[in-house]
Amino acid sequence: MIRFRNVLSLLLVLPLAGCASKNSKTWYPIEETKDLVSSTDHAAGYCLVGDSRTVAIYWALTGSMSDNTVAKIANDSVVFAASVGEGYSYLKDTVLPLIDPYVGEGTKVAVLTGVNDIGQISTDSYISLLEDTASAYASRGASLYYVYVNPVSDDLAPSGTTLTNDKVNEWNREMRQGLSEDVPCIDINAKITGHIEWADFLHYENSTNLTIYEDLMEELDSKDQ
Numbered sequence: 001m002i003r004f005r006n007v008l009s010l011l012l013v014l015p016l017a018g019c020a021s022k023n024s025k026t027w028y029p030i031e032e033t034k035d036l037v038s039s040t041d042h043a044a045g046y047c048l049v050g051d052s053r054t055v056a057i058y059w060a061l062t063g064s065m066s067d068n069t070v071a072k073i074a075n076d077s078v079v080f081a082a083s084v085g086e087g088y089s090y091l092k093d094t095v096l097p098l099i100d101p102y103v104g105e106g107t108k109v110a111v112l113t114g115v116n117d118i119g120q121i122s123t124d125s126y127i128s129l130l131e132d133t134a135s136a137y138a139s140r141g142a143s144l145y146y147v148y149v150n151p152v153s154d155d156l157a158p159s160g161t162t163l164t165n166d167k168v169n170e171w172n173r174e175m176r177q178g179l180s181e182d183v184p185c186i187d188i189n190a191k192i193t194g195h196i197e198w199a200d201f202l203h204y205e206n207s208t209n210l211t212i213y214e215d216l217m218e219e220l221d222s223k224d225q
Contacts, residue, residue, distance in 0.1 A: 026077035027217050030061045036071040036079065036098060043104025043142075046220060047079040049095045050112030052203065053150070054082035057213045060206040071098060078217075087116035092129055105141035108220045109133075110186065114149040114175070115202070118167050123174040127183075134182045143223070146179060147186045147216065148172040151193060156201035163202070186219045188212055 026045060048054055058072070058080045059065045069083040079102050081095045091113050103109060111130065126146075134144040149168050157164070176185055192212060197205035204212070 025217075026075045028214070030074045030078075032076070033062060033064075033072045033074045034076075036073060036081065036102070038101060040101045042076065042102070043107050044073060044079045044099075044102040045077040045107065046217065047081065047099045047102060047107060047109040048112060048216070049079075049091060049099060049109065050082040051086050051090075051116055052082075052084040053115065053209075054080065054112050055084055056199075056203055057209045058082070060209040061213065073102065082112075085116060087113050088121055088125055088129070096133060103137060103140060103142045107137070107140075107142040108223065109137065109142065109144045110147050110216060110220060111144065112147045114171060115152070115163070115168070118149070118171050119162055123171060123178055126175065127178040130183045131180060138182070143184075145184050145186050145220065145223070146175060148175065148189060150189055150204075150212065151196065153196075153198050153201040156198055158201065161201070184223065186216065188215050188219070191215050 048057070052068075055068065055070050058070045061074070070080045073079045079099055081099050083090060083094075086094075091111065099109070114126065117126070130144060130146055137144050149171055151165055152163055152168060154165055172187075172189075179185060192208060192215075195208070195211070197208045199205050
Protein backbone atom coordinates (compact mmCIF):
# COMPACT_ATOMS: atom_id res chain seq x y z
CA MET A 1 0.00 0.00 0.00
CA ILE A 2 1.43 3.38 -1.00
CA ARG A 3 1.44 6.10 1.62
CA PHE A 4 2.48 9.73 1.42
CA ARG A 5 2.88 12.44 4.00
CA ASN A 6 2.24 16.17 3.84
CA VAL A 7 0.10 16.04 0.69
CA LEU A 8 -1.73 19.27 1.45
CA SER A 9 1.41 21.22 2.20
CA LEU A 10 2.95 19.92 -1.02
CA LEU A 11 -0.01 21.06 -3.08
CA LEU A 12 0.19 24.55 -1.60
CA VAL A 13 3.70 24.99 -2.99
CA LEU A 14 3.37 22.88 -6.14
CA PRO A 15 3.05 25.78 -8.63
CA LEU A 16 6.37 27.09 -7.29
CA ALA A 17 8.15 23.75 -7.19
CA GLY A 18 9.81 24.25 -10.56
CA CYS A 19 11.68 27.23 -11.86
CA ALA A 20 9.71 29.98 -13.58
CA SER A 21 10.59 28.82 -17.05
CA LYS A 22 8.86 25.47 -16.43
CA ASN A 23 5.51 27.18 -15.88
CA SER A 24 5.26 27.82 -19.62
CA LYS A 25 5.52 24.09 -20.32
CA THR A 26 2.30 22.23 -21.00
CA TRP A 27 3.44 19.46 -18.64
CA TYR A 28 3.95 21.53 -15.52
CA PRO A 29 2.16 22.39 -13.33
CA ILE A 30 -0.83 20.09 -13.77
CA GLU A 31 -3.88 22.32 -14.11
CA GLU A 32 -6.51 20.12 -15.77
CA THR A 33 -7.03 16.38 -16.22
CA LYS A 34 -9.47 14.42 -18.36
CA ASP A 35 -10.30 10.73 -18.69
CA LEU A 36 -8.72 8.92 -21.62
CA VAL A 37 -11.11 8.13 -24.46
CA SER A 38 -11.11 5.39 -27.08
CA SER A 39 -11.02 7.77 -30.03
CA THR A 40 -9.44 11.19 -30.38
CA ASP A 41 -7.87 13.32 -33.09
CA HIS A 42 -5.55 14.92 -30.54
CA ALA A 43 -2.08 13.39 -30.23
CA ALA A 44 -0.50 13.85 -26.81
CA GLY A 45 2.93 15.32 -26.38
CA TYR A 46 3.93 12.68 -23.84
CA CYS A 47 2.64 9.36 -22.51
CA LEU A 48 3.91 8.01 -19.19
CA VAL A 49 2.97 4.37 -18.67
CA GLY A 50 3.83 2.36 -15.61
CA ASP A 51 2.93 0.78 -12.30
CA SER A 52 2.38 2.06 -8.75
CA ARG A 53 5.39 4.33 -8.99
CA THR A 54 3.82 6.17 -11.94
CA VAL A 55 0.49 6.27 -10.12
CA ALA A 56 2.39 7.87 -7.22
CA ILE A 57 3.84 10.54 -9.54
CA TYR A 58 0.32 11.39 -10.68
CA TRP A 59 -0.86 11.54 -7.06
CA ALA A 60 1.99 13.85 -6.12
CA LEU A 61 1.23 16.17 -9.03
CA THR A 62 -2.53 16.38 -8.57
CA GLY A 63 -3.25 15.43 -4.96
CA SER A 64 -5.79 12.90 -6.26
CA MET A 65 -5.10 9.72 -4.30
CA SER A 66 -8.41 7.95 -4.73
CA ASP A 67 -7.56 5.55 -7.56
CA ASN A 68 -5.02 2.75 -7.83
CA THR A 69 -5.40 2.90 -11.63
CA VAL A 70 -4.84 6.13 -13.55
CA ALA A 71 -5.98 6.73 -17.13
CA LYS A 72 -5.84 10.49 -17.60
CA ILE A 73 -4.55 13.17 -19.91
CA ALA A 74 -3.23 16.26 -18.12
CA ASN A 75 -3.16 19.74 -19.66
CA ASP A 76 -4.21 18.10 -22.97
CA SER A 77 -0.57 17.09 -23.32
CA VAL A 78 0.61 14.42 -20.84
CA VAL A 79 -1.06 11.01 -20.71
CA PHE A 80 -0.77 9.00 -17.48
CA ALA A 81 -1.68 5.31 -17.83
CA ALA A 82 -0.63 3.18 -14.88
CA SER A 83 -1.89 0.75 -12.29
CA VAL A 84 -0.65 -0.53 -8.93
CA GLY A 85 1.04 -3.93 -8.98
CA GLU A 86 1.14 -4.28 -12.76
CA GLY A 87 3.88 -5.05 -15.24
CA TYR A 88 4.51 -6.67 -18.60
CA SER A 89 1.09 -8.24 -19.21
CA TYR A 90 -0.73 -5.03 -18.25
CA LEU A 91 1.60 -3.00 -20.47
CA LYS A 92 1.07 -5.28 -23.45
CA ASP A 93 -2.63 -6.05 -23.17
CA THR A 94 -4.10 -2.93 -21.57
CA VAL A 95 -1.87 0.14 -21.55
CA LEU A 96 -0.50 0.17 -25.07
CA PRO A 97 -3.99 -0.24 -26.61
CA LEU A 98 -5.33 2.37 -24.16
CA ILE A 99 -2.85 5.07 -25.14
CA ASP A 100 -2.85 4.23 -28.84
CA PRO A 101 -5.36 6.95 -29.85
CA TYR A 102 -3.05 9.55 -28.31
CA VAL A 103 0.12 8.41 -30.08
CA GLY A 104 0.85 10.46 -33.19
CA GLU A 105 3.31 12.86 -34.75
CA GLY A 106 5.74 14.08 -32.09
CA THR A 107 4.43 11.93 -29.21
CA LYS A 108 7.08 10.65 -26.78
CA VAL A 109 6.10 7.52 -24.86
CA ALA A 110 8.04 6.63 -21.70
CA VAL A 111 7.70 3.09 -20.31
CA LEU A 112 8.31 2.96 -16.55
CA THR A 113 7.26 -0.63 -15.83
CA GLY A 114 9.61 -3.42 -14.79
CA VAL A 115 9.96 -3.40 -11.02
CA ASN A 116 7.08 -5.87 -10.61
CA ASP A 117 8.51 -8.16 -13.29
CA ILE A 118 12.00 -8.65 -11.86
CA GLY A 119 12.36 -12.34 -11.10
CA GLN A 120 9.02 -13.07 -12.77
CA ILE A 121 9.73 -12.84 -16.50
CA SER A 122 12.82 -12.44 -18.64
CA THR A 123 13.94 -9.13 -20.06
CA ASP A 124 13.73 -10.77 -23.51
CA SER A 125 9.94 -10.44 -23.41
CA TYR A 126 10.20 -6.73 -22.66
CA ILE A 127 12.83 -6.15 -25.29
CA SER A 128 10.77 -7.83 -28.01
CA LEU A 129 7.62 -5.91 -27.08
CA LEU A 130 9.39 -2.55 -26.89
CA GLU A 131 11.24 -3.06 -30.17
CA ASP A 132 8.03 -3.97 -32.01
CA THR A 133 6.15 -1.06 -30.45
CA ALA A 134 8.91 1.42 -31.23
CA SER A 135 8.88 0.35 -34.88
CA ALA A 136 5.12 0.86 -35.10
CA TYR A 137 5.36 4.26 -33.40
CA ALA A 138 8.16 5.43 -35.67
CA SER A 139 5.92 4.98 -38.71
CA ARG A 140 3.52 7.45 -37.06
CA GLY A 141 6.17 10.00 -36.14
CA ALA A 142 6.23 8.99 -32.46
CA SER A 143 9.06 7.66 -30.30
CA LEU A 144 9.37 5.18 -27.43
CA TYR A 145 11.76 5.30 -24.46
CA TYR A 146 12.46 2.82 -21.68
CA VAL A 147 13.07 4.28 -18.23
CA TYR A 148 15.40 2.15 -16.11
CA VAL A 149 13.88 0.79 -12.92
CA ASN A 150 14.70 3.13 -10.05
CA PRO A 151 16.18 1.90 -6.75
CA VAL A 152 14.49 0.02 -3.94
CA SER A 153 15.56 0.32 -0.30
CA ASP A 154 17.41 -2.79 0.85
CA ASP A 155 17.37 -1.38 4.40
CA LEU A 156 13.57 -1.09 4.49
CA ALA A 157 12.83 -4.34 2.68
CA PRO A 158 10.29 -6.53 4.51
CA SER A 159 11.31 -9.98 5.63
CA GLY A 160 11.08 -12.51 2.84
CA THR A 161 11.21 -10.13 -0.10
CA THR A 162 13.34 -11.25 -3.02
CA LEU A 163 13.56 -7.83 -4.69
CA THR A 164 16.93 -6.20 -4.11
CA ASN A 165 18.95 -3.41 -5.67
CA ASP A 166 21.36 -5.99 -7.08
CA LYS A 167 18.47 -7.50 -9.01
CA VAL A 168 17.26 -4.06 -10.10
CA ASN A 169 20.72 -3.24 -11.41
CA GLU A 170 20.99 -6.56 -13.23
CA TRP A 171 17.59 -5.99 -14.86
CA ASN A 172 18.69 -2.56 -16.04
CA ARG A 173 21.96 -3.94 -17.42
CA GLU A 174 20.11 -6.59 -19.40
CA MET A 175 17.67 -4.03 -20.78
CA ARG A 176 20.50 -1.69 -21.76
CA GLN A 177 22.42 -4.46 -23.49
CA GLY A 178 19.37 -5.94 -25.21
CA LEU A 179 17.58 -2.88 -26.53
CA SER A 180 18.63 -1.40 -29.86
CA GLU A 181 19.12 2.30 -30.49
CA ASP A 182 15.51 2.38 -31.70
CA VAL A 183 14.48 2.26 -28.02
CA PRO A 184 16.63 4.81 -26.16
CA CYS A 185 16.93 4.31 -22.42
CA ILE A 186 16.56 7.03 -19.80
CA ASP A 187 18.50 6.68 -16.55
CA ILE A 188 17.39 8.82 -13.62
CA ASN A 189 18.98 6.61 -10.95
CA ALA A 190 22.17 8.63 -10.66
CA LYS A 191 20.21 11.83 -10.12
CA ILE A 192 18.10 10.52 -7.25
CA THR A 193 20.37 7.99 -5.55
CA GLY A 194 21.38 9.38 -2.18
CA HIS A 195 18.52 11.89 -2.23
CA ILE A 196 15.51 9.60 -1.98
CA GLU A 197 12.79 10.10 0.62
CA TRP A 198 11.21 6.69 1.13
CA ALA A 199 7.54 5.94 1.75
CA ASP A 200 8.40 2.24 2.02
CA PHE A 201 11.07 -0.05 0.55
CA LEU A 202 9.53 0.23 -2.93
CA HIS A 203 7.86 3.65 -3.09
CA TYR A 204 8.93 7.26 -2.68
CA GLU A 205 7.51 10.28 -0.91
CA ASN A 206 5.99 13.12 -2.93
CA SER A 207 9.14 15.23 -3.05
CA THR A 208 11.08 12.42 -4.72
CA ASN A 209 8.23 11.62 -7.10
CA LEU A 210 8.16 15.25 -8.22
CA THR A 211 11.91 15.20 -8.77
CA ILE A 212 11.61 12.05 -10.87
CA TYR A 213 8.81 13.61 -12.93
CA GLU A 214 10.71 16.81 -13.62
CA ASP A 215 13.92 14.95 -14.48
CA LEU A 216 12.06 12.56 -16.77
CA MET A 217 10.19 15.29 -18.63
CA GLU A 218 13.37 17.30 -19.08
CA GLU A 219 15.10 14.19 -20.45
CA LEU A 220 12.23 13.63 -22.88
CA ASP A 221 12.30 17.26 -23.96
CA SER A 222 16.00 16.97 -24.71
CA LYS A 223 15.53 13.98 -27.02
CA ASP A 224 15.38 14.44 -30.77
CA GLN A 225 12.27 13.00 -32.34
